Amino acid sequence: MGWLSEGEGEAVVLLHSSMSSKVQWFSLMEELKQTHQVVAVDLYGYGDAPCVSDEQAGHFSLDDELSLIRRALAEHVPGDTPYHLVGHSYGGAVAMHLALEMPERIRSISLYEPMANHVVREIDDGLYEKQKTLMGSVIEEINRGNLKTGASMFVDFFSGEGLFDKLPAEVQELLAGCVRKMPLDYFASAHKGLRMGRYGKLSAPTCLMAGRRSPDLSFEIARALSGVIPDVDYHLVDAGHMAPLTHGPKVNPIIAAHVRRHTCLN
Numbered sequence: 532m533g534w535l536s537e538g539e540g541e542a543v544v545l546l547h548s549s550m551s552s553k554v555q556w557f558s559l560m561e562e563l564k565q566t567h568q569v570v571a572v573d574l575y576g577y578g579d580a581p582c583v584s585d586e587q588a589g590h591f592s593l594d595d596e597l598s599l600i601r602r603a604l605a606e607h608v609p610g611d612t613p614y615h616l617v618g619h620s621y622g623g624a625v626a627m628h629l630a631l632e633m634p635e636r637i638r639s640i641s642l643y644e645p646m647a648n649h650v651v652r653e654i655d656d657g658l659y660e661k662q663k664t665l666m667g668s669v670i671e672e673i674n675r676g677n678l679k680t681g682a683s684m685f686v687d688f689f690s691g692e693g694l695f696d697k698l699p700a701e702v703q704e705l706l707a708g709c710v711r712k713m714p715l716d717y718f719a720s721a722h723k724g725l726r727m728g729r730y731g732k733l734s735a736p737t738c739l740m741a742g743r744r745s746p747d748l749s750f751e752i753a754r755a756l757s758g759v760i761p762d763v764d765y766h767l768v769d770a771g772h773m774a775p776l777t778h779g780p781k782v783n784p785i786i787a788a789h790v791r792r793h794t795c796l797n
Contacts, residue, residue: 533573533580534603538564541638541794542607542614544600545571546622549646549716550685550706551776552578555619558779562787567615567794572603574622576712583715591715592722593628600629615790616735617641619775620689620749624648624720630733637735639793641786643768643775644741644749645756647730648721651748654755658748662721665748670714678707685713689746689772730759737763738789740782745772764789 535553543563545556553571560569573580574596581599583591608614615638618626623645630637652659665688672681683695686706695703737760741753749772757765766785770778 532603532606533578533599534570534607535560536568536570536603536607538566538568540567542568542570542612543790544604544608544614544616545569546600546616546618546626547571547574547577548620548622548773548775549713550577550682550709551619554578555776556617559617559775559783559786562783563790567790568607570603570607570614572600574625574716575599576715577709583712588715591719593625593719596625596719597629597632600625611636613638613795615639615641615793617786617790618645619643620646620772621716621720627730627733630735631729634732634734638795639789640733640735640737641789642737642739642753642756643782644745644753644772645739646716646720646749647725647727647752647756648717649723649725650727650752650755651721653727655751658751662748666714666717669710673711673714678710679703682706682710685710689749690777691771727755727759730756731761733760733762735762736789736793738766738785739763740766740768740774740785742768742770742772742774744770 547555553573556571563569576582613636616626623642624647630640651662669681669684686695739757741750768774768781774782
């Protein structure tokens with residue numbers, strides 16, 4: 532169905548990064564399900580979620596991702612039941628959008644380098660050009676049918692040069708298979724109608740994390756957001772952009788502590 536629910540208690544909804552799926556949260560789920568219901572959701576085009584239709588693709592937006600999340604909520608966190616939100620990278624951008632759409636239901640928000648790509652054009656012209664160059668190159672390879680090359684360029688930018696070639700062949704094939712969705716993630720989160728100031732309306736207590744070894748693109752988005760989100764607790768982690776997958780023991784305790792700190796015990 533594109534989502535997985537385990538445990539009991541206040542719900543924690545987990546949203547993954549681009550080129551990933553709900554499985555990236557398994558270690559965090561193991562930690563949180565002792566005290567909470569944990570709902571990990573696949574976003575469009577990843578894991579067990581449906582692919583974006585040709586009709587949707589021309590106007591795909593963050594609202595489309597919310598439609599999938601609402602289905603999971605209707606089944607596992609119905610009515611007006613409050614819940615906690617956790618998001619990484621693109622999933623962090625979706626999480627912030629969701630929190631603005633239904634603020635009355637959000638207990639807390641935990642974000643690791645949310646890729647709200649529209650923020651870049653407001654903070655740094657050089658980074659904006661770097662972002663456009665990267666995405667233009669990846670999209671060009673995808674359009675040529677070079678899916679593995681496109682996936683490699685994207686993965687190496689955020690995880691380190693040469694990492695893609697070190698991955699097992701089956702993982703490379705998996706990443707190449709889902710790379711077509713990634714440009715839609717980018718355009719949805721880089722939409723010209725979005726402005727950084729909107730995140731000043733986030734009302735839930737927010738834990739915002741960034742990696743000291745991350746690319747400047749994702750790091751600077753997180754740093755800029757730390758000055759906009761009102762009730763924010765900003766953490767620097769000795770890791771890179773993919774730390775929720777590669778450095779779970781450093782990231783998971785920060786998220787778990789934030790969730791538990793803002794859990795209603797009544």
